[in-house]
Amino acid sequence: MIEIEIQNETHQTQERLRFAVVPRIGEGIRLREPDGFWASYDVLDLWYQKADYGDIWVPYLHVRITPAEMDSTAEDTLQHDKGLTPFAI
Numbered sequence: 001m002i003e004i005e006i007q008n009e010t011h012q013t014q015e016r017l018r019f020a021v022v023p024r025i026g027e028g029i030r031l032r033e034p035d036g037f038w039a040s041y042d043v044l045d046l047w048y049q050k051a052d053y054g055d056i057w058v059p060y061l062h063v064r065i066t067p068a069e070m071d072s073t074a075e076d077t078l079q080h081d082k083g084l085t086p087f088a089i
Contacts, residue, residue: 001018001019001020002018002019002020002021002022002059003016003017003018003058004016004017004018004019004022004058004059004060004061005058005059005060005061006031006060006061006063007060007061007062007063008031008041008063008064009044009062009063009064010041010063010064010065010070011033011034013034017031022046022059023043023046023061024043024046025043025044025045025046026042026043027042027043028040028041028042028043028066029041029043029061029063031063039065039066039069040065040066040068040069041063041064041065041066041069042063042064042065042066043061043062043063044062044063044064045061045062046059046060046061046062047059047060048060
């Protein structure tokens with residue numbers, strides 16, 4: 001497992017996650033949102049920094065929510081705010 005530092009541009013957060021492989025620039029990954037739901041994110045940048053210990057290089061990812069994902073969550077929020085009920089009589 002590879003521990004990767006994720007810098008989330010959408011929520012301005014940082015977290016460390018473990019991956020089996022390092023995602024490449026342009027690939028999509030699924031991350032859990034602060035509200036507990038999963039969302040798609042695009043990898044914008046990937047770089048390595050030398051760790052404080054030994055001769056080890058730590059990968060860092062810079063991600064942003066996928067534009068289509070942001071559009072769908074905005075529509076869901078809008079429908080929820082309107083109070084639409086699909087089975088109203």
